[in-house]
Amino acid sequence: MVQSKFRGPSTTRFLEWLTPSSLSTLKPYNSTLSVLLNEHGGIIDDTVITKHAEDAFYIVTNAGRRDRDLQWLQGKLEEWNSEEGKGKGAKVELEVLEGWGLLALQGPESASYLQTLTPFDLTKLPFGTSAWVSIEGYNLHVARGGYTGEDGFEISIPPSQTVDVATLLSKDTKVVQLTGLGARDSLRLEAGMCLYGNDLDETTSPVEAGLTWVIGKDRRETGTFIGAEGVRKHLKEGPPRRRVGFVVEGVPARQGAKIFAQQTQVGSVTSGIPSPTLGKNVAMGYIQSGHHKKGTEVEIEVRGKMRKAVVEGMPFVKPRYYRG
Structure with a gap:
């Protein structure tokens, strides 16, 4: 993952131009x-x-999109900070946290395990919030969340400490196991x-x-953000397609499998x-509006054969976040 910090007197306005989210009302460390x-x-x-803090934000983006993201962000930052830009002289700075580690400690026992390593009361850190936490002497940025649908934490670590903290967190092999992206991928899909x-x-x-x-x-109606016209068109008229879940009979349907309704690809x-x-076999994909309602029966072509499938609501497995 790529970790970045934005700061400066017009940062909130800048990020609300880059994204459609309401950031001005976001509370500190949320x-x-x-x-x-x-x-x-x-x-x-x-x-x-x-x-x-006010006009100070920490942002995590996907490593696989690093080049595209940073090119876009830096270009828009130059535009914002220019004499004719929307920043009107209130400049914004971008700091990319090069080499910083980001470890995800996830699962039902993650909180009880992490609590043994810190005096910080983790019951006061609900899902979607973060804090600076002392973990065995390391002062680290800990966010309660993750991309698994389970309770957990994402821990940001300076380059010089990443290996040591990873070793520390995984020292009890009866409780903690190192896992790769395959495990994350199955959990995030089950969580929709x-x-x-x-x-x-x-x-x-x-x-x-x-x-x-x-x-x-x-x-949604009056916000000034990049791409607003296209977004409002879909909000007003409805999108031409929608992301939905499926339960598939027989064998799992993978990325690229075609979805049919009455022999027409939809x-x-x-x-x-x-x-x-x-x-059971679960999937998500995009289907033409009108075929997207829960319970709709379709067919998905898998390995040259048509497999029966039903549109299913997501998440497939109810997330278990800690809300406090």
Whole structure:
């Protein structure tokens, strides 16, 4: 992941120009999922934005989108800070936290385990908030959240300390196991979460992606943000397609599998797995509006054969976040 900090007297206004989210009302050390949009309202990347103080924000974006994101951000920053820019002389600074580690400690026992390593009372850190926490002498930025649907924490670590902290957190192998992105991918899909490059791209609007909730209610009609025209068109007229879930008979449907209704292709799968929690094949994808309602029966072409599938609501597995 790429970690960045934005600061300066017009940072809130700048980030509300880059994204459709309501950041001015965000409380300090609270976070929100958001999206960077292109001029047409397509999603350049999804991001988590954390407010540290008035006009000071910490942002996490996807490593796979690093070059595109930073080019876009730096270009828009130059435009904002120019003499004719919207910043009107109140400049914004961007600091990319090069080399910083970001460890995700996730799972039902994550809080009780982390509590043994810190005097900080983790019951006072609900989902979507963060704090500077002392962990065995390391002063680290800890955010309660993650991309698994489980309770957990994302811990930001300076480059010189990343290996030591990773070793510390994984020392009790009876409680903590190192896992790769395959485990994360199955959990995030069960939780109905998008993965950039699979379920999101620059041709997809947040309305199509089922992410309308990241658009501030106060910004949907009058907010000035990049891509607003395209987003409002989908809000007003309805999107031409929608991201939905499926339960698939037989074998799992993978990315790219075609979805049919009465022998006509009406969509395609973007992510699919055999769910380890549910014991059935689940998938998500985009389907033409009108075919998106829960319970709609469709067919998905998998390995040259048509498999029966049913549109299912997401998440497939109810998330277990700690709300306090």
